[in-house]
Amino acid sequence: MRSAMRNLSLVTALFAVSACASSFERPSNAVDMDTSGYQAQRQYLSGTTEMELGLDTRVRNGARCGDLDLAMVGQPLDAGLGAAFEEPQLLSPGDLIRIEMPHGEGFEGDYVVSPNGYVKVPHLGELPAAGSTLTHLENVIARLLVEGGYFKAGFAQADISVLQWAPIQVSVSGAVFQSGDVILNQRQADADPSERLAASGDIAIQRSLSSALYSAAGVRPDADVRNVVLVRAGKRRVFDMTGIFDGGPVDDPLLVAGDRVHVPSRGCFQLALARPSRITPPGIRVFMSNLTQPAASNAASAIGEDATRLPYGTRFLQGLVSANCVGGIQATNARRWGVLISRNPVTGESEVIARSIEDLVRRADRDHFNPVLLPNDAIACYDSHVTNVRDVIATVSEAASPVLNAMLIGGLAK
Structure with a gap:
């Protein structure tokens, strides 16, 4: 009777530990992700079902738009500088x-x-x-x-x-991924053939405004590309570069050494800017971790350098697929979780969200909670409840085996 009670206590404790392992604790943030997150797609789900997410994320992102840098953009333009841009380089x-x-x-x-x-x-x-x-x-x-x-x-x-034309140094600030000084028109020593070097004339296309923005790792999705500010010798002018994204005309002046470029922020996420272009990054680097069973390391999960380099505009779900977090045995892998670790470039605050991978795959409204990945984001995958319980049972059983064996041997000796 006493032995049966001990076994019952052991089984009860085992199930109690397993129950704790089956729960996933969702991350918290310093700001309300429903109202202050960088992307509306990073909103809290809180167990919502389809069609319960409220306003379309495009509307919610647009509602946050403002002209944060109007103090700079709205200054009077300098007509003399405008005339200078109509002259040759x-x-x-x-x-x-x-x-x-x-x-x-x-x-x-x-x-x-x-x-x-x-x-x-x-x-x-x-x-x-x-x-x-x-x-x-x-x-x-x-x-x-x-x-x-x-x-x-x-x-x-x-x-x-x-x-x-020589390389030049200009400064870029504002809503770009890497603000600071950039070098334009750099060339390798053997970049030009001898025939070109002997010819008269050169082209300075790599000394353009768009080249400066590209060299600063590209404009962010919150950039106000309608009002890109160029300051030269204390004079300033604003350029509209929306044509790069919609096929319209583009103001793309050639720069000189010492020019300063400032990209205002609208304070909101604009999906139309989150794609490769002349002034946005062609691709991004994303950090990935998939230390799950049956994979015991990222190498075993086939997460290599190629898997972590994704086209700009890739969504969270595609990143999870690249990390091999999607698919497999449905009974054990269906209820897995993916975690996105990012940073709000406007406020500098870190933002961490968790998504049920099964919801991202199955729900028709996934675009409302499937955010776009940004440079240097991180993705981590967590096991499903079934895998967690299985591993906890295996761990407890492994720890309890010596005790049970000793009890069995002792009983046989008696």
């Missing part, structure tokens, strides 16, 4: 130019704009070149040749061409 330090002139053998040659923005021409000295157009510099040289007595008025003529 301006020179920057490091640009390689060629000066040619009829009967000007002592002045012709190839020159590099110095770090302080000057070119040193024989007999004429150092001439300011950075921030100037080729036409302006040609006129300055012609005027100095006449003033110096080297040519008669009307006979001095300088022709300048750019052999190679």
Whole structure:
């Protein structure tokens, strides 16, 4: 009788531990994810069924939109800066130019704009070149040749061409994934064939505004691409770049060294911006963990470098598939959970949500709670209740086996 009571107590304790293992504790956040989360798709579900999520997530995301940086965007525009952008590309330090002139053998040659923005021409000295157009510099040289007595008025003529546009440094701030200084138009030493190097002329497309945004890891989904601010020499102008996403015309000026670019934030998630483009990332890196049974490590779950690099715009469910968290034996794997660890780029607050993988797969309204993944998000997979209970029973049984064996041997000895 006493032995039966001990066995009954052991079985009762086993089921009590198993019951604790079958519950999944959902993460909590410092903010209300229903009203303050970065994406409406990160809202709490709280056991809702289909058609109970309320407003469409597109409406809820749009309701949060505002013009947070209007204090900067709304400043008066500088007409002089606008006129400057209608001119040809301006020179920057490091640009390689060629000066040619009829009967000007002592002045012709190839020159590099110095770090302080000057070119040193024989007999004429150092001439300011950075921030100037080729036409302006040609006129300055012609005027100095006449003033110096080297040519008669009307006979001095300088022709300048750019052999190679140099890399330039500009700063990018605001609603981009990596704000700070960026280098544009970088080239490898052997990037250009000899025929190209020998030819006259070059193209500076990699020194454009869109290239600067792309080099800053792209604009975030909360960016106000209608009002991208460019500041040059204390003057400012606003550019509308929505045409990159809808196929319309695009204001994409060429930049010069020292330009500052600021992308305002609207404070809301805009799904239309969460896709590859000229000013958004082509792909993202996502951290994944699938330490589940029967997989004992990420390597066994086939989570390699390729699996963690996803196209920009990938949703949480697709990320879970890439982490091998979806599928398998339905009886043991159907009720698994996926956890998304992210950060609100507007507030800097971390946001952690949990989703039933089965709900993401089965429910027709999944798009309302299936968020878009962002760079450096993390995904973790948790076992189903059945797998948890099975493993707890196996663990308790393994721990209790020595005691049960001792009791059995003791009983036989008696």
